[in-house]
Amino acid sequence: LGGWFGRATTAIYAEFFRFPFFFFRPGPSVFVLACGVSLGAALIGAGRAVRNAVRLPPAEAMRPPAPALYQRGGITGRLAQGFDQPTRMILRQIARWPGRAAVTALGTGMAVALLVTSLQWSDAIEELVNMQFEQAQHQDMSVGFLDARSDEVLQEAKRLPGVLHAEALRLVPARLTFGTRSRREALQGIPADATLQPVYDAQIGPVSLPPEGLVLSTKLAELLGVGVGDGVTVEVLEGRRPVQRMPVARVFETYLGTPAAIDLAALNRLLLERPTLNAVHLQVDPLEQRNLFAALRKLPQVSSVLVRRAVVDEFHDTMAETMLIFVSFFAAFACMLALGVTYNSTRIALAERARELATLRVLGFSRLEIAYILIGEVGLLVFTGLALGCGLGFGLAWLIADRFESELYRVPMVIEPSTFGLAVAITAVSAALTATLVLRRLDRLDLIAVLKTRE
Numbered sequence: 001l002g003g004w005f006g007r008a009t010t011a012i013y014a015e016f017f018r019f020p021f022f023f024f025r026p027g028p029s030v031f032v033l034a035c036g037v038s039l040g041a042a043l044i045g046a047g048r049a050v051r052n053a054v055r056l057p058p059a060e061a062m063r064p065p066a067p068a069l070y071q072r073g074g075i076t077g078r079l080a081q082g083f084d085q086p087t088r089m090i091l092r093q094i095a096r097w098p099g100r101a102a103v104t105a106l107g108t109g110m111a112v113a114l115l116v117t118s119l120q121w122s123d124a125i126e127e128l129v130n131m132q133f134e135q136a137q138h139q140d141m142s143v144g145f146l147d148a149r150s151d152e153v154l155q156e157a158k159r160l161p162g163v164l165h166a167e168a169l170r171l172v173p174a175r176l177t178f179g180t181r182s183r184r185e186a187l188q189g190i191p192a193d194a195t196l197q198p199v200y201d202a203q204i205g206p207v208s209l210p211p212e213g214l215v216l217s218t219k220l221a222e223l224l225g226v227g228v229g230d231g232v233t234v235e236v237l238e239g240r241r242p243v244q245r246m247p248v249a250r251v252f253e254t255y256l257g258t259p260a261a262i263d264l265a266a267l268n269r270l271l272l273e274r275p276t277l278n279a280v281h282l283q284v285d286p287l288e289q290r291n292l293f294a295a296l297r298k299l300p301q302v303s304s305v306l307v308r309r310a311v312v313d314e315f316h317d318t319m320a321e322t323m324l325i326f327v328s329f330f331a332a333f334a335c336m337l338a339l340g341v342t343y344n345s346t347r348i349a350l351a352e353r354a355r356e357l358a359t360l361r362v363l364g365f366s367r368l369e370i371a372y373i374l375i376g377e378v379g380l381l382v383f384t385g386l387a388l389g390c391g392l393g394f395g396l397a398w399l400i401a402d403r404f405e406s407e408l409y410r411v412p413m414v415i416e417p418s419t420f421g422l423a424v425a426i427t428a429v430s431a432a433l434t435a436t437l438v439l440r441r442l443d444r445l446d447l448i449a450v451l452k453t454r455e
Contacts, residue, residue, distance in 0.1 A: 002034060086369055090376045093349075100345070104378070105385040107341035108427060111334040112389020113396050115423035118330035120397040120415050125319055127414040128255050133312045136200035136254075139167075139281035140289075143296065144304040151275040153301075160295050162288025167196045168277035170267055173237040176214075176260060178224045185220065185260045187234070189267035189277075196281040199261050201252040202412070209263045213249030219407060220258035221251045236271060244270055255410045331426065338430040346378050346438040357442070370442060375435050382431045386424050393423065 006026060083091070094101045143157065148170070157166040170189035175182055190199060190209060198206045199215055209215060214232060216224070226232060226248050235243045246262075268275050284292055296302050350357075357370050394415060401411040 108385025109389035111338040113392035116393025139196040161291040165283040189264040342431040342434040
């Protein structure tokens with residue numbers, strides 16, 4: 001199963017990043033390590049029980065177990081006041097075995113945490129797409145040119161069929177240097193009054209471009225080790241290759257890449273050129289898109305046409321397939337974890353208390369009351385685990401998002417309330433199904449054997 005999942009994951013990475021080939025060839029050490037960890041966990045879980053059984057003298061093992069020793073008072077006694085007798089029995093049983101109760105609650109919590117962590121990726125991707133393609137970008141398409149053109153091209157673009165609004169963009173390769181740190185980036189020249197694709201901060205929204213100075217993403221500023229007010233040496237790597245020291249006027253947060261922006265007029269002054277551009281953003285009438293595409297095909301200087309909606313749709317299609325596999329795997333794993341923890345806890349409780357529960361049936365307790373005593377204990381622990389799992393899931397999701405931060409992208413730390421609700425619901429349903437299977441054994445309790453004295 002692990003080999004199959006690893007091969008499937010490798011295929012997804014190869015398709016997503018367009019690798020010509022990407023092989024999955026795990027060494028023997030991977031399988032040895034996985035088996036060792038699993039075997040070690042199993043031995044740790046069973047070691048104490050085996051040790052106690054081995055140390056128990058045979059004569060003592062043949063004797064019936066001594067009645068449990070209870071005492072008045074304590075935290076459990078005070079908490080149990082005001083509850084009915086079955087509920088008191090549940091609380092006392094949990095207090096009698098605190099270690100077992102903690103393991104059951106923690107196991108359920110880990111199932112919830114695993115679900116929250118896996119489902120959080122869908123929330124993060126939706127937030128990233130919404131911020132990057134819906135809020136930060138308002139153009140319908142972007143047209144790129146083979147080389148820099150005069151700003152007269154902008155007026156020509158506005159006269160194309162179906163174009164409602166057009167804005168210029170100039171991209172130039174540049175090396176940004178601060179001290180001993182240097183980065184090669186595409187410096188974006190954006191008009192100060194841009195509305196189709198302005199500089200957008202993920203925290204506060206659109207930000208204005210100052211007439212002078214650089215606007216850097218937080219990740220790029222971190223890589224260069226600069227802050228607002230520091231001077232960065234800008235070396236343009238095309239044309240006359242001018243070099244100029246410019247201050248960092250502002251820093252903004254973004255989830256993709258390490259962009260650097262500057263006012264388009266300031267960039268033209270830096271390049272020692274008259275106003276130029278090498279791309280335009282267009283807002284288009286949907287009814288005229290076909291005519292616009294036909295007109296763009298006739299322009300020899302056009303090198304690329306990028307339709308924003310097509311990019312978003314392709315991104316969603318690719319990520320939907322990837323997320324479906326990952327979320328399905330982790331959801332199945334979490335369900336198995338919840339099923340295993342709940343089933344083991346309920347079966348152990350039934351095995352230990354079968355005689356006690358049967359005695360209560362003989363004394364007049366109904367089946368519903370007996371079921372409440374058995375399932376109430378596990379239900380209380382599962383409920384505690386659900387609340388614990390939400391907190392663990394949030395912490396684990398934050399840790400993964402922090403560790404996944406790179407120059408290419410940052411994972412937004414966003415978890416919708418519905419994600420917590422779905423994780424809790426899946427775990428609760430899994431636990432309820434398991435408890436239902438165990439409850440069927442209550443109907444097969446031997447009430448006659450209870451009336452006999454054990455020797």
